[in-house]
Amino acid sequence: MQPEGPAAPKSWTIGSLVKWATDDFRARGIENPRLDAELLVAHALKIDRMRVILDANRPLEGVELATLRDLVKRRRAYEPIAYLRGEREFYGLKFRVDKRVLVPRPDTETLVDAALTRSAHVSMSMRQLDLCTGSGCVAVAMAKQRPTAKVFGSDISPDALVVARDNALRLGAYNVAFVESDLFAAFAGKRFDVITANPPYIASGDIASLMPDVRDHEPRLALDGGDDGLVIVRRIVHDAPSHLAPGGVLAIEIGAGEAPATVALFETGGFADVRVHRDIARIERVVSGVLPVR
Ligand SMILES: C[S@@+](CC[C@H](N)C(=O)[O-])C[C@H]1O[C@@H](n2cnc3c(N)ncnc32)[C@H](O)[C@@H]1O
Structure with a gap:
């Protein structure tokens, strides 16, 4: 997703995005990397966190990926999850x-x-x-x-x-x-x-x-x-x-x-x-x- 992050898969699913963002956040010392990744995906796709886990194999569309790219970038800069989700x-x-x-x-x-x-x-x-x-x-x-x-x-x-x-x-x-x-x-x-x-x-x-x-x-x-x-x-x-x-x-x-x-x-x-x-x-x-x- 980002050139300087962990190696990105060729096509993205909810599960692969969560795993990739989790590894990336962990490497940057972010406290709850998996939780943050799941919350950002849930927010971007307007679904609840349980669906993020249940629908791990669902492919992501271009617009969804663009939204997530922006959110991940902001979290990488340590912007609080609450500001990214707005609540x-x-x-x-x-x-x-x-x-x-x-x-x-x-x-x-x-x-x-x-x-x-x-x-x-x-x-x-x-x-x-x-x-x-x-x-x-x-x-x-x-x-x-x-x-x-x-x-x-x-x-x-x-x-x-x-x-x-x-x-x-x-x-x-x-x-x-x-x-x-x-x-x-x-x-x-x-x-x-x-x-x-x-x-x-x-x-x-x-x-x-x-x-x-x-x-x-x-x-x-x-x-x-x-x-x-x-x-x-x-x-x-x-x-x-x-x-x-x-x-x-x-x-x-x-x-x-x-x-x-x-x-x-x-x-x-x-x-x-x-x-x-x-x-x-x-x-x-x-x-x-x-x-x-x-
Ligand atoms: C620690 S935050 C608390 C916000 C909220 N009550 C909470 O618990 O999440 C402190 C707040 O005090 C405000 N503040 C700082 N100095 C102040 C002052 N001299 N008079 C009134 N408010 C002040 C800040 O703008 C900030 O919103």
Whole structure:
């Protein structure tokens, strides 16, 4: 298919294309080469992954090969599979994603779980603010789980908000609205029952050593958490008390190893009942706390 790749067969079938792309991706150190190859073929042919396996002997037509050539080329350059397919599942919902937004991660479902658990007592008219909303995955998942709540998603990136609004509309989350804002700047005088955030939390100096999929393709604005990774986290914890109703909950996603410093920020910031929530890999992923009723 590509001159510099493994030897290409004379005529292509689904199976031979999957094998060829798998070998090629593996040689480039791509993590799940076979899965990626199957997902790209399924996407290009608009079939599900099971059909890719069952119809391995089906020959590929010229137009299909051209589409696949383009997709394989992009994956070879480490473009994330989610951008190539244009979607990623999060909390059981299919979100549209492209290079304007971070690809939603399964780890971030821990943030939704923590926010739902800790706000179980809040009235049906719960007001939530999801800072750093990106694709809107957290805001939309919360809005779908709590249809009577009013959810605001905000981001400093107007491009990300275009994607977030499209996701909310397509997924029928009509109780969520998106606002462009540098953290709390657009919410002066407003208070919420729940504030969630998955902010950028990678230390600036660690970005160069990230996987190329992330480092070279996902928005830098979504990754860079400043010198120690906690610059934005610190701003959120500092300003959240003046935007929470008494008894309100703040929940923030953080990187591996950042929990102790974040717990200390919550405690010195006046939060009570501070908890750490682990993700599916048992990594300390979310810190939450309650603004005491005075
Ligand atoms: C790690 S991504 C999270 C996206 C999404 N919530 C998720 O979980 O997939 C962080 C987001 O924070 C936004 N961001 C960065 N700095 C910001 C700031 N000062 N104010 C508001 N949003 C900011 C970025 O544009 C990016 O969309």
